[in-house]
Amino acid sequence: MLRFRIRNAPALILFFLLFAASCAFGQSSRGTATLAATSSTQAQPPSSAQRPAPQTSVQVRSYTLPPDIYEKAVKYSRAQYILYFISFVWGVIVLLLVLSWKLAPKYRDWAEHAHNRFVQAVIFAPLLLLTIAVLGLPPDIFGHWLERNYGISVQSWNSWAWDWTKSQIISFILGIILVWILYAIIRHSPRRWWLYFWVITLPILVFLVFLAPLVIDPLFNKFEPLQNTDPQLVTALEQVVHRANMDIPPDRMFLMKASEKTNAVDAYVTGLGASKRVVVWDTTIKKMTVPETMFVFGHEMGHYVLNHVYKGLAFGAVVLLVLLYLGFRGMFWSLSRWGGVWGIRGVDDWASLPVLLLLFAILGFVASPISNTFSRHIEHQADQYGLEVTHGLIPDSNQVAAQSFEILGEVDLSDPDPNPFIEFWIFNHPPLTERVNFALTYDPWAEGKQPEFVK
Ligand SMILES: [Zn+2]
Numbered sequence: 001m002l003r004f005r006i007r008n009a010p011a012l013i014l015f016f017l018l019f020a021a022s023c024a025f026g027q028s029s030r031g032t033a034t035l036a037a038t039s040s041t042q043a044q045p046p047s048s049a050q051r052p053a054p055q056t057s058v059q060v061r062s063y064t065l066p067p068d069i070y071e072k073a074v075k076y077s078r079a080q081y082i083l084y085f086i087s088f089v090w091g092v093i094v095l096l097l098v099l100s101w102k103l104a105p106k107y108r109d110w111a112e113h114a115h116n117r118f119v120q121a122v123i124f125a126p127l128l129l130l131t132i133a134v135l136g137l138p139p140d141i142f143g144h145w146l147e148r149n150y151g152i153s154v155q156s157w158n159s160w161a162w163d164w165t166k167s168q169i170i171s172f173i174l175g176i177i178l179v180w181i182l183y184a185i186i187r188h189s190p191r192r193w194w195l196y197f198w199v200i201t202l203p204i205l206v207f208l209v210f211l212a213p214l215v216i217d218p219l220f221n222k223f224e225p226l227q228n229t230d231p232q233l234v235t236a237l238e239q240v241v242h243r244a245n246m247d248i249p250p251d252r253m254f255l256m257k258a259s260e261k262t263n264a265v266d267a268y269v270t271g272l273g274a275s276k277r278v279v280v281w282d283t284t285i286k287k288m289t290v291p292e293t294m295f296v297f298g299h300e301m302g303h304y305v306l307n308h309v310y311k312g313l314a315f316g317a318v319v320l321l322v323l324l325y326l327g328f329r330g331m332f333w334s335l336s337r338w339g340g341v342w343g344i345r346g347v348d349d350w351a352s353l354p355v356l357l358l359l360f361a362i363l364g365f366v367a368s369p370i371s372n373t374f375s376r377h378i379e380h381q382a383d384q385y386g387l388e389v390t391h392g393l394i395p396d397s398n399q400v401a402a403q404s405f406e407i408l409g410e411v412d413l414s415d416p417d418p419n420p421f422i423e424f425w426i427f428n429h430p431p432l433t434e435r436v437n438f439a440l441t442y443d444p445w446a447e448g449k450q451p452e453f454v455k
Contacts, residue, residue: 023303023312023378024268025284025296026408026429060402063436069410076150077415081422083146087139088365094135095358103131104351105343111350121180124350126172132357133168140164147262150413155261166219177204179353187348194328198321206272209313213271213279222260226253226280236290237297244389244454246305252277259283264412267296269303272313278304287411291394292404295386302385306453308378315374323363330359368425375428381453383435387442388454401439405432 065073098104111123144160147153155163181200186193208216217223227234227250234250241248258264258281265284271277278300285293303309331347334355344351383401390397408414409432415422418431429435444451 023300023308023382024266024429025299025382026264026266026412026414060399060406060436061440063405063409063416063433065410065416069413070416072150073409073413073416076146076152076413077418079146081426083139083143084426087143088361090139091136091361092358094132095354095361097135098128098131098354099338099342099358102343104128104354105349107131108349108351117184118180120350121176121183124353125175125179128353129171129175130168132354133171152264152413153262154259159261163220170216170219174208179350183348183350190347194324195321198317198324201320202317206313209270209309210272210275213275213277217270222257223254223279224257225251226255227251229255229282230285233285233290233293236294239393240294240298240301240389243393244301244305246301248278248301248304254279255285256281259286265408266412267300269300269309272309276304276309283411288404288407289400291390291397291400292407294394295390295397295401295404298386298389299382301389302382302453303378306378306381306385308382311378312374315371319367319371323360323367326363327356327359330363331355334359372426372428373424376430379429380438383430383438384442385453387439388451391445391451391454398440398442402436405436405439408432 107124107127110127111120114120114123144153144155144157148155178201182193182197185196185200189196226237234253237253238250254277256279258266263283265281265287267278267280267284269276269278278297280293280297280300284296288296331352335344335347335352339346339352342351342355344355346352387397387401390400394400409416414432416433418427423431430438
């Protein structure tokens with residue numbers, strides 16, 4: 001995901017969990033990252049009948065882009081990297097301004113006209129979150145402009161604004177609940193609140209991960225059972241499932257009408273338990289051949305079978321605990337220095353929230369290479385799984401995999417040659433050059449070895 005932005009604490013906390021808990025094929029991540037919603041006049045979803053005949057693909061030997069696309073990809077990627085770091089700095093400045101303008105103490109005074117603590121949270125949290133979100137709009141707007149300018153996004157500004165509004169409403173609802181719980185715990189236990197808050201929010205966040213594909217995702221995109229739109233593809237995908245002796249019933253395969261908003265191709269696994277599912281974007285189906293889509297599905301199946309959603313959640317939970325503990329220490333430290341200047345009475349004052357958000361923003365930023373390194377590892381595993389599960393099922397499966405990466409790179413304008421620091425800090429998938437090389441060279445069968453995941 002290249003579009004991580006700090007917006008507010010609930011989003012930040014959710015970022016770790018949702019980000020870790022949904023595993024995509026390409027650069028974009030589901031989580032809190034992309035704003036997406038319903039514009040209406042776009043193309044119909046492709047059915048197998050409409051799908052263009054597979055182009056006679058040139059043999060892929062490495063990740064190579066045609067010169068014009070190469071140049072575009074380099075420029076676009078650089079702009080995204082710069083935006084990523086500017087967004088972080090901008091977010092920090094916004095929070096510092098909120099603190100120095102003493103906006104939170106003002107909102108707290110308004111809120112405290114009410115006596116009930118929950119009513120206070122209902123007044124305070126949305127006011128503060130909205131202020132931060134509005135002040136944080138410029139990098140968001142620039143990000144959307146960039147995507148439209150490079151032909152990745154086809155979403156209208158109206159539709160984008162409506163998505164922004166909906167994501168604010170979601171963040172208000174979550175914010176009210178989490179902030180109310182947080183300050184109740186802080187008042188109850190000023191020294192151990194970080195631990196108790198973690199214990200209490202974990203089941204809530206797990207529940208949200210469960211709920212996301214059922215309630216939150218449909219607010220931004222249209223979904224349909226893949227069986228309805230593309231039964232032939234489902235039959236092909238079921239072959240992949242059976243190859244691994246697994247059981248992913250067709251009713252857990254969904255089509256997302258991404259083409260209403262983007263040209264990018266992707267697929268992802270999301271949800272927990274009864275909501276666990278594989279989602280394929282209609283753009284992917286339109287731009288890739290059936291064998292290529294089978295490999296993409298094999299990659300997603302790797303996430304599904306290797307329990308990456310659960311592992312991501314567990315990883316996110318550990319990161320969250322560390323963040324909360326450091327937030328607790330940092331809050332103590334900063335309030336003892338600047339609490340008076342910022343008009344904050346103490347840790348248990350609603351007005352201390354921006355301090356905590358600032359600490360989370362900085363700590364989250366510093367922690368991003370850790371979570372991205374974890375993510376690159378599981379993405380590599382999923383690539384390997386995809387290669388193993390399609391081996392022997394589709395002719396020349398290594399080449400097919402390489403071609404699907406090639407399409408991903410051309411459409412999403414993936415950086416052909418990322419700087420190692422950028423890769424370490426921002427990339428949540430291995431660079432495409434590495435993925436293509438691995439796809440072309442992974443062949444344990446030739447060496448008489450057992451594949452690791454699909455026996
Ligand atoms: Zn993946």
